[in-house]
Amino acid sequence: MKENSKVRHRVLDTVTRLFYEQGFQATGINQIIEESEVAKASLYEHFPSKEDILRAYLEDATARWRTDFAAFCNDRPPGEKTLLALFDYRKQRAVEGGFKGCTFVRVAYELPNLDEASLDIIRKHKAYIKTMVKQHISLLPVRRSARETEDLAEMIVWLYEGSGVQSSLERSAHPIDAAKKIAQKLLS
Amino acid sequence: MKENSKVRHRVLDTVTRLFYEQGFQATGINQIIEESEVAKASLYEHFPSKEDILRAYLEDATARWRTDFAAFCNDRPPGEKTLLALFDYRKQRAVEGGFKGCTFVRVAYELPNLDEASLDIIRKHKAYIKTMVKQHISLLPVRRSARETEDLAEMIVWLYEGSGVQSSLERSAHPIDAAKKIAQKLLS
DNA sequence: ATAAAAACGAACAGACTTGTCTGTTTTTTG
DNA sequence: CAAAAAACAGACAAGTCTGTTCGTTTTTAT
CATH class of the missing domain: 1.10.357.10 (Tetracycline Repressor, domain 2)
Structure with missing residues (x-):
């Protein structure tokens, strides 16, 4: 169940806030993992690249x-x-x-x-x-x-x-x- | 005559093209100096920061x-x-x-x-x-x-x-x- | 022609970027 | 309870970013 995982959910919650407040480019991967409290490896397990995060967002x-x-x-x-x-x-x-x-x-x-x-x-x-x-x-x-x-x-x-x-x-x-x-x- | 200098003019010409085609953040200082054929030191003589280029643009x-x-x-x-x-x-x-x-x-x-x-x-x-x-x-x-x-x-x-x-x-x-x-x- | 100003090329600093990889710990499942 | 899956922390790579500083060359003005 990758689609409803907590990692995915927390990342989407975080980028929904950050992408809107700062824009996509001004939001770094490191800030995303920090504020969503997710490990970098876990994030890249769900989203192979930053563009995938954007599409999901x-x-x-x-x-x-x-x-x-x-x-x-x-x-x-x-x-x-x-x-x-x-x-x-x-x-x-x-x-x-x-x-x-x-x-x-x-x-x-x-x-x-x-x-x-x-x-x-x-x-x-x-x-x-x-x-x-x-x-x-x-x-x-x-x-x-x-x-x-x-x-x-x-x-x-x-x-x-x-x-x-x-x-x-x-x-x-x-x-x-x-x-x-x-x-x-x-x-x- | 800093306002009408050739450096300033060439930089503005270049960023008018690049900022529109790529966006502001996706356009790096190095690309600007390369395509406007201006030395980096000259650019920073006219525009103390990238934000100044944006304002002038x-x-x-x-x-x-x-x-x-x-x-x-x-x-x-x-x-x-x-x-x-x-x-x-x-x-x-x-x-x-x-x-x-x-x-x-x-x-x-x-x-x-x-x-x-x-x-x-x-x-x-x-x-x-x-x-x-x-x-x-x-x-x-x-x-x-x-x-x-x-x-x-x-x-x-x-x-x-x-x-x-x-x-x-x-x-x-x-x-x-x-x-x-x-x-x-x-x-x- | 000579002195001042401007533009030059290029190296450098320091921080930041996305993405990978390793090994460990936690959670889930049978 | 044991095996498999998922999430973890964090170091690391390789490149990019803006901005500074150097000494040299070209242009401009008197």
Whole structure:
């Protein structure tokens, strides 16, 4: 049972914190083994290279994003409420994480020559969000063509991305709030 | 005349290429001196540390962005045409640069603990664009309140940012084109 | 032409990097 | 309880990193 081992779990816990706070490159193997209280040989038994840690980190992050967001939307009805919860969720994460930006975009931007496997995890994460947005739009009372739904979903996703970037640069949640209001107006 | 020296110029030329292609941390001092054909002692005469190179790089990049964009808009009338040129300009840069994302956001995301001076250069660059967008909106025939102008400018800026991010993840200019069309619709 | 300034090549320091390997101890499993 | 598997601590390799310092050569300015 290598997949659920304690070593793996502790390493992923640690890098989830460190990669976000410091970035991937600024986080050394030695710091990882020290803070996760794991022997270097054990770490390399589970992750043959640092890139493998990165891939596992991304997979873990996208899985956790989905379950955490689902939990966040627990008591909200599908449709507009859940759709707008996207912005509230991002706001919460931004505040808690110190406004360092989207986990996934951060990796892609830090490593412009990222391997395709890792890049695909990031792409799929963004595609997942867009699909979700489209689904919730189609649940709304307003009748929309497929084309209109697609355009609206794109617009909302870009408001989400763009306000996330600006929130990070300004170290403020305001852009996310403002983008949410705009999205709300667009939906009605 | 240290500001216009050939050493400084060649170093900035080189890092403009290397920082964008590889990122800041992945670019070593030794590669910089080799490709800019400058002695290490000369480089450290002009830039006491690597962080100083980064600051100079950002200042240079924002200055060049402004002049290049002005040249790009050369024959376009102020108002909608120039405003939408923002998207065309971003598209051109994205294609030429291999879809590695916005120069400035890249730095901020790669270095989450960036010094305030550098972060301010980035913030001012984004503020400059937003101010420009507002100015061009106010030139349009449609009458808008200050509040409406502000909201519209924010929306356009986030479409610009968001589509830029997605364009980079997908390595495709399509999101920028699509965002431009949406912006166009919003303006009328 | 001569003096001052700038750029040069190259060695060097010291710390850090990822990854390997060895032998020991702990944990798990039959 | 014994055998197998996993995790351990830590030394080590080989290379990289930023930054300093040397004496020499080239360029610039008076």
